[in-house]
Amino acid sequence: MKLLVLGATGPTGRHLVDLALRSGDSVTALVRNPAGLGDLADRVTPITADATSPRDVSAAAAGHDAIVSALGRGNSVRADGLFTRASAAAIGAAREAGVSRLVWLSSFGVGHTYDWSSTPQKLIYSTLLRSLYADKAIADESIRSSGLDWTIVLPTRLTHGPAKGTYHADDRLPMKGNPSISRADVAAFMHGAAHGGEWSRRSAVISD
Template sequence: MHFLLLGATGRVGRRILAQALEDGHEVTALVRHKDKVTLRADRLTLVQGDACSVADLALAMTGVDTVISCLSTDGGTVLTEATPLLIGAMKAFGVSRVVTVGTAGILQSREHPGLLRFEAPDSRRSSMRAAEEHREAWARLAASGLRWTVVCPTYLPDGEPQGQFRAEREFLPDGGTSITVGDTAAFTYRVAVEGTYAECRVGIAY
């Protein structure tokens, strides 16, 4: 497969990049600073640019089969700016599959039907702004007509993959409190390769 990877220098993106190259896939990584990517391989193409640029996304989209986006909010509006541009570029180049990493805050609340987890009365207010960004990105993907998946980890400490975790469509697995960066990257990569969990949010936790 040929992946376009956004967020390749982040905690999750770095691991996905390494795994995809190890498995023999082609990867185009759109990055702001090439020197932040330490891996080099014949199958890796680094495109210096910005996910919020139509021209840069078009340059990176050539020959791609599937998009994996590990973009974070960066405390601003990166997701709400980049997502519609990404959708437009994918449609222009005939790419239909996209897997993104979101947050458990945009999953459905078990205790408060009809609300997302971050909208529930007992949610942490400190994460509200980021959750709103992720919700808007998810809403745009859901309306796009693309084959999308939003992987939604809960608390995300650094750590290697343990391999034993739970995944559930639209909800966070009951009682789940954390999942490592390693397992989040492994799951996101597997979903992209296998084409599973299409057109849904999927919560992951131990």
């Protein structure tokens, strides 16, 4: 499978790229700085570009089977319109290039999933992450209404732990406290979703 990966140099994106390569996929990594790919640089096709630029993403998307976005804001809680702009670019690129499959990393607590959150989660989402989640909500709704074959991935609090392979995934999961999931497990779920149809046009809540 030919994958165009956005956010490939981020902590989740690197897991995703590594897993895709080990699975035999062909990977194009759209990155601002190819040096961030480290030891993966010689095994992918790096394209230096801006994930929020419709022109850049459209040029990169041609010839691919799926666009997979692991974009994130790192340790920043400021949105700066990243997800709104990147989703618009990805949707436009997919349509222009004839790529129907889009797997998009969001967060649990965004949009309607806020109502399913535990009390501790609601406190964090409505204060510290309020701006970031508002931007993600706009992006997610744009993707849902895009007409593409989309999957939106909604993990709980992300950690840097190893993949366990024992996480739970469903349209909705019960929440207690502030549960977490490793970025490695999130990457594995996203890779599987890109290859299969089970999560076509569905939003997946995932957590340990």
